[in-house]
Structures are given as structure tokens and as C-alpha cells.
Amino acid sequence: MKIAVTSTGKTLDSQIDPRFGRAAFFIIIDTETMDYSVIENESVVAGSGAGVSSAKTVIDAGAKAVLTGNFGPNAHRTLQAAAIQLYNQLSGKVSDAVELFKNGKLNTSDEPNVNSHFGMDS
Amino acid sequence: MSQSYVIAIASGKGGTGKTTIAVNLAAYCARSNSKVQYLDCDVEEPNGHIFLKPKINIKKDVTVQIPQVDSEKCIGCGKCGKICRFSAIVHIKDNKVLTFEQLCHSCGGCIRVCPTDAIRPKKLKIGDIEIGQSDNLDFVQGKLNIGNIRTPSLIKEVKTQIKKDYLSIIDVPPGTSCSVVEAVKGTDFVILVTEPTPFGLNDLKLAVGLVKKMKLPFAVAINRDGLGNDQVEKYCRTENIDIALKLPDDRAIARAYSTGQLILDQHEKSFSNLFKFVKNIRSKRYAKR
Numbered sequence: 367m368k369i370a371v372t373s374t375g376k377t378l379d380s381q382i383d384p385r386f387g388r389a390a391f392f393i394i395i396d397t398e399t400m401d402y403s404v405i406e407n408e409s410v411v412a413g414s415g416a417g418v419s420s421a422k423t424v425i426d427a428g429a430k431a432v433l434t435g436n437f438g439p440n441a442h443r444t445l446q447a448a449a450i451q452l453y454n455q456l457s458g459k460v461s462d463a464v465e466l467f468k469n470g471k472l473n474t475s476d477e478p479n480v481n482s483h484f485g486m487d488s
Numbered sequence: 489m490s491q492s493y494v495i496a497i498a499s500g501k502g503g504t505g506k507t508t509i510a511v512n513l514a515a516y517c518a519r520s521n522s523k524v525q526y527l528d529c530d531v532e533e534p535n536g537h538i539f540l541k542p543k544i545n546i547k548k549d550v551t552v553q554i555p556q557v558d559s560e561k562c563i564g565c566g567k568c569g570k571i572c573r574f575s576a577i578v579h580i581k582d583n584k585v586l587t588f589e590q591l592c593h594s595c596g597g598c599i600r601v602c603p604t605d606a607i608r609p610k611k612l613k614i615g616d617i618e619i620g621q622s623d624n625l626d627f628v629q630g631k632l633n634i635g636n637i638r639t640p641s642l643i644k645e646v647k648t649q650i651k652k653d654y655l656s657i658i659d660v661p662p663g664t665s666c667s668v669v670e671a672v673k674g675t676d677f678v679i680l681v682t683e684p685t686p687f688g689l690n691d692l693k694l695a696v697g698l699v700k701k702m703k704l705p706f707a708v709a710i711n712r713d714g715l716g717n718d719q720v721e722k723y724c725r726t727e728n729i730d731i732a733l734k735l736p737d738d739r740a741i742a743r744a745y746s747t748g749q750l751i752l753d754q755h756e757k758s759f760s761n762l763f764k765f766v767k768n769i770r771s772k773r774y775a776k777r
Contacts, residue, residue: 415575415591422569422578440575440588448580 367397369467370429371460376404378461384435385485386454387416393460394427397468403427416485417441425450433463433472438485442478454479493770494656496672497709498699499681500691502662505711505735506530506681508745510659511539513766515750516759517655518625525654526622529671530661531615531630531642538748542620542627550617550630550645552594552638553609557585561606568598568607577607590637614638617646626651640670647671655766664691664698672699677769678706679732685716689723696729705769709762712737733762 372389373380378400383389388410395402405423409416417437421444424432431451445452454475456463466472497510510526517524528534555568555577566579576592579585589612599607615632630646632639639661647670650656660671672678678699682692692708699706707730710720715737724731735741735758744751752759 412575415588418575418578418586418588418591422575425580440591444578444580444586447584447586 367430368394368428369397369431369433369464370394370424370427371432371463372434373404373460378402378459378464380460382433382435382456382458382460382463384457386432386434386437386441387418387420388485389420389434392420392424392427392429394424394429395464397464400464415440417482418444421445421448431467433467436480436484437475437478438480438482439478440482442475491770491774492650492652492654492656493677493766493773494650494658494675495766496658496660496675496678496704497681498660498668498672498678498695499662500664500693500695500698501682501688504662504681504683504688505709506662507536507539507659508741508751509679509681509709509711509733509735509762510657511536512750512752512755512759513762514625514657515540515752516756516763517657518623519752520763521624523651523654525626525628525649525651525656526659527646527649527656528629528659529643529646529667530659531632531639531646531667532661534629534631534659536659537627537629539750540622540625540627541748542622542625544618544620544627546619548617548619549613550615550642551611551613552592552641553596554589554592554594554612555587555598555607556610557587558606558608559583559585561604563604563606565603567601567603571597571601590635594638594641615642617642617649619649626654639667643667643670647674655770664694668695668698669702672702672704675704676773677766678704679709680706681709681711682720683712683715684710684718684720686719688716689720692720692723696727707732707765707769709733709735711735730765732765733758 372383373391392405409419417440425448514526528536562583569579620627628649682688713734
């Protein structure tokens with residue numbers, strides 16, 4: 367299964383980026399093989415709508431689940447429309463979060479947990 | 489003074505006294521029996537009505553157009569999402585398309601590129617304009633719905649109320665953003681209100697940059713004169729910018745403001761001078777034609 371994790375860096379040892387829409391990178395990981403690719407997030411510099419365009423990026427990358435720190439309302443709505451599983455309030459190393467996910471230790475998030483523009487301040 | 493003339497009262501910094509100057513100038517003109525109109529384009533927080541106390545006669549809804557997608561007709565090509573610079577419309581997969589009305593700028597791009605006519609415009613109310621009268625002064629204000637960000641669209645609607653053969657005074661929102669550009673666009677003259685402080689000077693320079701870029705003639709009004717330092721005046725001298733008004737730093741003005749009163753009685757001379765300044769630039773403009 368392909369999953370996307372928001373990351374501050376380009377490796378599995380990088381820290382999870384707490385922001386979804388304005389995450390520095392998306393790491394797309396195949397949970398069976400642990401092969402991964404890195405997408406630099408162009409929405410970091412978007413004037414507005416970063417949550418929506420970031421969601422579109424991970425949808426198009428084929429991810430079926432997203433692991434991050436926080437989802438705003440627009441990102442949440444877009445990802446849910448694509449029936450992607452959402453996990454938030456994660457921090458620490460990307461690889462650790464992936465392990466927790468693989469072991470079924472994470473709970474899905476049914477609601478956005480921050481307001482619009484949260485990622486603009488952090 | 490029978491020809492139309494539109495003067496914008498703007499400022500880089502907020503709280504410098506745009507409204508104080510705009511409403512008192514408008515009231516002074518009305519007292520002098522000029523055909524004058526006050527338009528509050530500070531639509532996120534219009535407060536000129538507090539001082540002019542108009543009787544509102546007409547109230548109109550202001551709407552913009554946002555896209556509505558007919559999923560029956562959608563073929564899932566994704567062109568709508570690609571053209572939108574604001575991510576206000578996004579293609580998920582198949583014929584599933586989401587729209588975000590609060591991100592939409594009503595450019596109509598998605599409607600145009602849709603090959604199957606699956607997207608139609610839908611009206612969304614963003615606020616109101618109110619038109620009224622205060623003695624013999626024409627009053628117009630825009631009120632943007634709380635939480636809405638379509639400020640320029642609403643300002644554009646307020647400005648459609650500009651009357652021919654009037655002196656129209658526009659109360660501009662503070663800053664140098666899109667909404668300010670929309671409010672000062674097409675005006676005949678801009679008065680940039682500032683205060684003689686380092687903050688006032690910094691933001692005045694930004695505002696001067698904006699009006700110069702828009703090639704609008706302008707002058708400066710210094711409010712709370714006597715406060716701070718002389719750097720604003722020095723700047724104006726160096727840059728050859730006219731100072732149209734100096735309003736003193738007077739506690740009585742603050743007191744009047746806090747109770748919604750005009751300050752014409754205490755500072756009539758200042759506004760009569762400003763009125764003369766406006767008359768002068770207006771007649772120069774028409775002499776040139």
C-alpha cells in the first residue's frame with residue numbers, strides 16, 4: 367500500500383512536517399517494500415489554497431493514506447473526497463510513524479484539527 | 489465646480505485618520521453647498537456612518553459568481569482544476585470535482601475551459617451596499633460579510649455608485665494590498681494620510697510607491713502633527729510631495745472621534761484649507777483638458 371508522509375527532509379530519518387498544506391516534502395512510501403520517492407511541495411509558496419493543491423498532489427501520487435501533524439479543513443475535505451485514510455497529530459521520525467501505521471497503532475482522524483492558514487505561522 | 493471629481497483618502501498605515509479626514513472633508517463640502525458624495529470603501533470595517541449618521545434608503549445585495557459542477561456532464565478531464573490558480577476547484581477522480589467557494593476569485597476560467605459545459609456560474613452573496621443621505625450629502629457604504637475575503641469585488645460595486653457632476657470622496661481601506669489598489673484605481677487624486685512617526689513614514693513610503701506605480705497624482709495629509717518627529721515633512725520636501733493638510737495632535741479630536749462627532753467646529757480652518765486645496769487641484773485638472 368502506498369502512503370504519503372509530510373516531511374521536513376528527503377529521507378525516512380527526517381522529521382515529520384507538522385503542516386500538511388505547506389509541508390516541505392511528501393514522502394511516498396510503499397509499505398510492503400519500504401521503497402520511497404520524494405515530492406517537493408510546490409504549494410509551500412502558494413498564496414492560498416495550499417491545502418487543496420497539496421491534497422491533489424498526494425492523490426495524484428497514488429497514496430491511499432496520509433500521515434501528518436495537522437490537517438486544515440480544505441485539505442481534509444479534499445482527501446476525504448478521494449477516500450484516503452487520514453492520520454494526524456504525528457511527530458518525530460518519518461520511519462517511526464510508518465512503523466506505527468504498519469502495526470495498526472494509529473487512529474484515523476475524522477475531522478480537521480486546525481483552522482485554515484495554520485501552516486502560515488509555523 | 490460642476491464636473492465630476494473623485495478623490496481617494498488612503499494611507500499605508502492603519503489608524504492614521506483616513507476616516508476622520510474623509511468624513512470631515514465631506515461634511516465641510518456639504519456645508520459649503522457643494523454636490524458631494526462620501527463612499528466608504530473600507531468595506532471590512534466601514535465606520536464613516538458613525539460620524540455622518542446617514543439615513544439609509546436603499547440596500548442592495550452584492551454577489552459574485554462561483555462555479556457549480558454538474559457531475560452528470562463531467563467527463564473527468566481535470567482541465568478546471570489545472571486552470572485555477574487558487575485551488576478553488578479540484579478534480580479528484582472520475583467525475584468527482586470539489587469546489588471551494590471561499591478560495592474562488594470568480595475569474596470564470598473553469599467555466600470557459602470545461603469541454604462539456606458541466607460548470608455553470610452560481611451567485612454567492614458577499615455583502616451589501618447601502619445608499620443614503622446625511623443632510624445634503626450623498627452617502628454610500630459597502631459592507632463585506634464577516635469571514636468573506638472578496639474585498640476588491642465589493643469595493644468595485646461601491647464605486648459603481650460614483651455620481652456624475654459630484655465631488656466624490658472615497659474612504660479607502662488601510663495598507664497597500666489589492667483592496668487599496670481597487671479603491672484608488674481610476675480616481676483623480678489621492679490624499680495619503682500619515683502621522684509624523686517612524687511607523688507613519690515607513691508605511692507612507694509604501695503607499696507613495698503604490699500611487700506612483702499607478703500613476704495617480706497625490707498629496708500627503710499629516711495627522712496628529714506635533715507628535716513624533718519631522719522626518720515625514722523632510723521626506724515630503726525631498727520628494728517634492730505637497731502637504732495638503734496638517735491636523736494638530738489635539739486631544740479634543742480624539743474625544744470627538746470616540747463619541748462619533750465631527751470636528752468641523754473645532755478645526756474648521758483646517759478643512760476649509762483642505763477644501764481649497766481640493767478645489768484648486770480639481771480646477772487645474774479641468775483647465776488641462
